[in-house]
Each structure stands twice: as C-alpha cells, then as structure tokens.
C-alpha cells in the first residue's frame with residue numbers, strides 16, 4: 072500500500088460497485104460465485120475494473136464457494152458472491168468452512184432480495200450466521216459497503232472464520248458517494264498460518280474428548296470456534312462499525328443496513344445503536360442503550376433475527392409486534408416507521424385500480440416458441456428458473472410446475488415414475504440451469520430407467536440475470552474455444568437415448584421434435600438453439616403487423632406473451648390489437664397463432 | 673432563497689432511459705456541490721416492467737435512499753400509467769411532469785384486469801397538482817425519435833423549469849452518451865427546451 076501520494080476523491084457508486092472496490096482494496100486474489108439479483112454486478116465490476124483479481128462465474132454457488140475456500144486455504148483472500156437463494160445451494164460448503172481454520176480471509180458477499188424486486192421468495196441470509204456461528208456484516212450505504220468489505224477480511228483472518236457480507240437490493244441499487252484514494256495500488260494479501268484445515272466433523276471428535284483425540288496431529292487442526300466467536304462478540308463492543316448515538320431518552324432503536332437511515336430521517340431525536348456487524352451482537356452497547364431510553368425498538372429488514380438474538384440476551388425490545396414481518400411487510404420504508412412511531416403522521420394511499428405489470432418476454436424470445444407448442448398440444452411440463460418461467464404466469468399458462476434452479480428435470484422424472492409414465496411430463500430447463508445442477512437430474516433419470524423428456528434451451532447464456540456466460544457459451548471471463556462444453560455431447564455421454572437439436576425459429580421442426588420426443592418410449596432430450604435475442608442483439612427481421620379488418624380480437628396472439636403485441640385503446644376509446652413495430656423482431660411466431668390470417672409480415 | 677435540495681421520483685417502464693436520465697441529472701447536481709442518493713427500483717426483468725428512481729439531492733447528507741410518500745417535490749414520468757402510481761407521493765405543492773405515452777400493461781392485454789375507465793391523462797390533470805403534460809405524438813420530429821428520447825426531452829423541460837444552465841446540461845449530455853448518439857440527443861434536448869418554453873409561457 073503506497074500511502075505517500077494519497078489523492079482522495081468522491082466517486083458516485085452503487086453498492087455493488089463499492090463492494091468490488093472494497094475487494095480490490097482488501098487485496099483479494101480470487102473471486103468466484105454465481106449470478107443472482109441483486110448482487111450479480113459485484114462480479115461484473117470486479118472483473119471489469121480490477122483485472123488483477125482472478126474472476127470466475129462458477130457452474131453454481133456451491134462450486135463457487137468451494138473454489139473460494141480452496142483459494143483461502145492456499146493463503147489468499149477470496150470472495151464468493153451469490154444471492155441468498157444461492158447460499159441455500161452452497162450451504163453445505165459453508166457448513167464445512169465454518170468453524171475451521173482460515174488462512175486467507177474468506178468472505179461471502181450475499182444479496183438479500185428485500186422487497187422481492189426479482190420476485191424470489193423472501194429469504195434472510197442472517198439465518199446462516201446463527202446456524203453456522205459465523206459473523207454477518209451489513210452496510211447502510213455505498214461508503215460502508217466498501218469499508219465493510221475490507222473489514223470483513225480482517226475479521227475473517229483475525230477470528231479465523233468465514234464472514235458473510237449481507238447486501239440488499241436497496242444497497243445494491245442505490246448510488247451514493249464513496250471516498251476513494253485514486254492512487255491506491257493493488258497489493259495481494261497472503262497469509263499461510265495453518266498447514267491443515269478440516270471441517271467441524273473432525274474437531275467435534277476432539278471436543279467430545281473421544282479416545283485418541285488428543286493426538287498432536289489432530290490438535291494441530293483444532294480450533295475452538297465457539298471461543299473465537301465469544302471473543303469476537305466481546306471485541307465488537309469496541310468496533311468502530313458499531314455506533315452508539317445517544318440522544319433523546321424516549322425512543323431507542325437498534326438497527327442496521329438501510330433501515331438505519333430511514334430511522335434517522337423519521338426519528339431525528341431517537342438514540343440509535345447502528346450495527347455494522349449484526350452478528351454476533353455487542354451486548355454491552357445494547358445494554359447501554361437499553362438503560363438510556365424508555366422504550367427500545369429493533370428496526371431490521373427481513374426476518375426477526377436481531378430481535379430474537381437480543382431477546383435471547385434477556386433484553387426486552389419491541390420488534391415484530393409493532394412491525395409485522397413477511398408477508399405483511401416485505402421491507403422497511405421510512406413510511407412504515409413514521410406510521411407506527413410518529414403521532415398523527417399523515418397517511419397517503421396510492422390511487423386505486425391502476426393495472427399491474429406482469430412480466431412479459433422480449434419479442435422473439437425462443438422460450439415463447441416452446442411455451443406455445445406445449446400449450447397447443449396440452450403437454451404438461453415443469454419450468455426451471457429461467458426467462459422461460461414467464462410461461463407459468465396466468466397470462467400464459469404454459470407450465471404446471473416450477474420450483475428452484477436446476478430442478479425441472481428431476482421434478483418431471485418424479486412425476487413420471489409416480490404416474491407410471493402414462494402421461495409424459497416434460498422438464499424445460501435453460502442451459503445455465505442445466506450446467507448448474509440440472510445435469511445431476513439428467514444423470515439420475517438415466518440410471519433410474521426413466522423415460523422422461525427434457526427440453527434444454529440453449530441460448531448461450533444465463534439470460535434472466537443479464538446474459539452471463541455458461542459452460543457452453545462462446546464467450547466468458549476465462550473462455551477458450553477448446554474448453555467450451557457441448558450440451559449434446561454431454562447428454563450423449565451421460566446416456567440419453569434420443570437427442571435432437573433444433574433451431575427455435577423453425578416452428579414446425581421444433582413442434583415435430585418435441586412431439587416425437589414425448590411420444591418415444593425412451594428418455595429423450597430436445598436441445599432448442601437460439602442465442603438470447605436481447606443479450607446478443609440479434610439482427611431484426613421485418614416487423615409483422617395486424618390487419619385490423621381481419622382481426623376478430625380473439626387475443627390468441629396476445630397469449631403467446633410477446634412484448635411487442637399490445638391491446639391499445641385509441642383516443643376514440645376503441646380497442647385494437649396491434650404490433651409495436653419498434654419492438655417486433657419479425658420472428659413470425661404470432662402469425663402461427665392467428666386463425667384469421669390477420670397477422671402478416 | 674438558495675435551493676437546499678429536492679426529492680424527485682423518476683418513473684417509467686424499462687427501456688425508456690430512466691437510469692440515464694438520473695445519471696445525467698446527478699452529474700449536474702454534483703457539479704453544484706450537492707450531496708446525492710439515487711435509488712433505483714427495477715421491476716421483474718427488463719421486459720416492459722415498471723422502473724422507479726428515487727433521486728435526492730441536498731446541501732446536507734442525504735439519509736434515506738427512499739423518499740417518504742408525501743415528501744416528493746417533483747414527479748417526472750415517461751409513461752402515464754406509472755405517473756398515476758406515484759401521484760400520492762407528491763407534496764401538496766409537488767409538481768408533475770408527465771408524458772402521455774402509455775405502454776399497455778400485460779394484465780390488461782390478457783384481460784386479467786380491466787383497464788381504468790377514465791382517460792389517464794385526465795386523471796393526472798385532475799390530481800390537483802400543478803401538472804405539465806408532454807404529448808410525444810404532438811411533438812414528433814424528423815431529427816430524432818421522440819419515442820426513444822423522451823428522457824432527454826424531459827431533462828431539458830425540467831432544466832428550463834428550474835432555470836438551469838442549458839449549456840452545462842448539454843455539455844454533460846455530450847460527455848455521457850456515445851459519440852454517434854450525441855447529435856440526436858442534442859436535437860431532443862433543444863426540442864425539450866422549446867416545448868417547455870411554450871408550456872411555461
């Protein structure tokens with residue numbers, strides 16, 4: 072770190088950008104993980120801005136975290152980035168790392184989708200802090216996102232533990248100023264303290280005082296992690312990142328993350344304990360605040376985790392009895408705090424009857440062709456977590472089942488074995504979902520003698536999260552043509568009996584391929600090829616249009632789910648079904664849906 | 673009196689350049705030395721979903737990234753269904769700048785929901801707030817595509833309304849958009865000034 076000619080400037084950064092900057096300043100060597108809203112851009116910024124850091128999008132979050140754990144054991148600071156649902160996938164790896172000896176700092180940057188911006192189930196990453204006994208840090212703005220990232224690595228090394236940096240959709244998508252040193256030079260940090268590091272399984276043997284457990288070779292890898300966490304909890308009373316702001320005596324609030332700023336804005340006179348580290352808790356500071364004020368509240372996004380942990384200390388605090396949690400509330404806003412704690416606050420309610428925007432697919436998306444065929448032929452199917460899941464929504468009704476990422480192949484197989492393969496239930500999965508974990512489902516159904524059909528949508532990227540590369544893409548951070556994996560070849564090697572590859576836009580061929588696969592008395596895979604229209608900016612064909620004289624307004628074309636097809640009310644109040652020619656890419660799918668020949672190119 | 677800061681909501685649908693709009697505006701306020709927080713709420717995917725940006729500048733540190741309902745000074749909206757969604761957030765003396773452009777919602781297209789019976793433009797006008805309506809159809813130009821550049825038109829409108837330096841704003845636009853788009857953007861900006869002058873006269 073060359074400190075001599077420090078030039079501090081203020082830069083506007085969103086939370087993701089600031090975390091990436093923090094990784095750079097912490098001297099991180101390896102960044103791995105898997106995309107997921109809202110934290111995907113942490114990796115994008117790291118890779119674009121800081122070429123000294125090795126970056127990879129791994130096949131899934133578990134693999135990503137394992138890569139980071141390996142790098143950390145080698146002595147280098149490493150980070151794994153994912154969204155909270157991704158940590159469910161990586162949880163086993165985290166359980167292995169938690170409580171074990173750490174060489175290079177190991178930080179998990181995990182995005183909680185508060186407010187359900189990307190529509191995921193409402194999760195709270197802090198549960199993993201409690202479950203695995205590891206620290207969780209949470210920033211309130213971009214400056215803190217950068218600073219806490221650096222701090223997280225220090226804590227990881229000092230207390231020999233993985234650390235979770237919890238960021239939320241609000242942090243990730245809020246831009247504010249960050250002070251950075253323009254002349255900061257990257258310096259990779261390396262620390263090789265422990266020659267061995269094993270998971271808690273082995274150490275528990277020691278803690279139970281099992282016979283032979285005192286062997287010096289075992290003792291070498293023992294770390295008393297509960298003691299480390301106790302030490303961290305005690306030290307955290309003096310951490311600068313936990314700030315006690317004693318003011319008025321009426322209201323005291325324990326808070327963290329962006330709710331800290333909501334609280335400060337709505338309750339300027341309240342005394343506040345602002346936690347930069349939400350786990351473990353600084354007990355002394357909490358007691359000090361409790362003694363100072365008449366009434367103590369906890370204001371936290373997500374689940375009632377700080378609240379429960381504070382109550383476990385024997386301190387009474389008001390939380391969810393005043394601020395109900397999900398599903399009554401998806402995230403804190405200043406309005407909610409005002410409504411509950413400021414007497415006579417005016418209440419503002421939105422206008423009624425404003426129509427809702429359901430998600431729609433991009434014009435020309437290959438997923439629409441598949442949905443259309445499944446629906447036309449009443450083929451029952453499971454969708455994976457992909458752009459294609461829009462087909463599950465009530466305006467499309469193409470799929471009957473949808474669960475987690477990578478699941479659709481096994482879901483379909485389960486349905487088929489239960490129903491003796493009488494009605495072929497199909498699994499549709501994206502290329503990303505296939506490589507992530509879906510490939511396991513495919514191997515599983517082969518050796519369990521299933522006759523299921525799988526549709527793999529090869530659009531050369533993880534489209535739903537913005538087009539990151541996958542193992543079969545022809546681009547990527549570490550891409551080399553000779554390393555590109557072929558979906559068809561892998562399916563063949565796994566033992567799939569019947570494999571066809573079709574271009575999505577060849578509607579009749581695609582229809583035939585899917586129908587044949589479903590009819591076959593064997594397992595089968597249909598690979599549907601078409602690069603993602605949006606990611607790869609495919610050249611547009613001539614726009615289609617609707618002949619209003621022929622259109623009966625049956626709305627069959629709207630049901631295909633293309634963004635370009637709209638029902639429009641003219642100035643005279645008359646409704647017309649029209650194609651937006653700016654958006655139409657000329658794929659022709661809608662014309663196959665119109666029985667009245669009203670749609671023409 | 674010196675401007676101590678304002679709360680602005682910028683609204684519209686994906687693809688209307690809302691993030692570019694707030695980026696350009698933030699550069700202007702940064703040059704003036706204000707503190708800023710800009711929080712983007714983007715709906716499901718980039719496909720015709722609603723986009724909402726909370727834009728706050730102040731001469732003191734900005735606290736909450738979200739503006740409380742009732743604290744909004746200006747609502748700038750590029751799509752009129754979205755304008756309606758945020759009307760209640762305005763202060764009593766808050767001001768609306770709205771395009772009459774409308775992207776029909778998927779739920780109405782597929783008849784899951786009924787559209788509002790009244791004209792949305794009328795509903796905005798009847799809101800009791802000071803309102804400036806810009807109709808892209810009435811302001812078509814052969815020099816640029818107003819359906820794609822409403823953001824720049826509105827930026828100019830807002831700058832004229834606030835009495836800001838167009839010269840500096842255009843400079844920011846020049847520095848921020850890719851070279852081949854500069855000319856079209858400046859045309860759109862100039863159009864925005866003339867619309868604003870007509871409406872404000």
Ligand SMILES: Cc1ncc(C[n+]2csc(CCOP(=O)(O)OP(=O)(O)O)c2C)c(N)n1
Nearest residue numbers: 107157457458476501502503504533534535
């Ligand atoms: C376990 C998990 N990790 C990450 C995500 C975020 N995510 C949602 S969709 C998606 C990409 C899907 O890509 P692909 O399977 O190729 O389908 P496409 O969208 O390209 O059709 C990702 C990474 C998630 N929902 N769950």
Ligand code: SF4
Nearest residue numbers: 433436458534603604
């Ligand atoms: S981003 Fe790509 S895969 Fe997703 S809906 Fe659009 S075209 Fe389809």
Ligand code: SF4
Nearest residue numbers: 622623625626628665
């Ligand atoms: S499918 Fe044909 S007839 Fe029916 S609404 Fe569409 S264009 Fe009109």
Ligand code: SF4
Nearest residue numbers: 633655656658659661
């Ligand atoms: S041809 Fe039809 S389905 Fe294809 S993009 Fe145009 S409107 Fe959409």
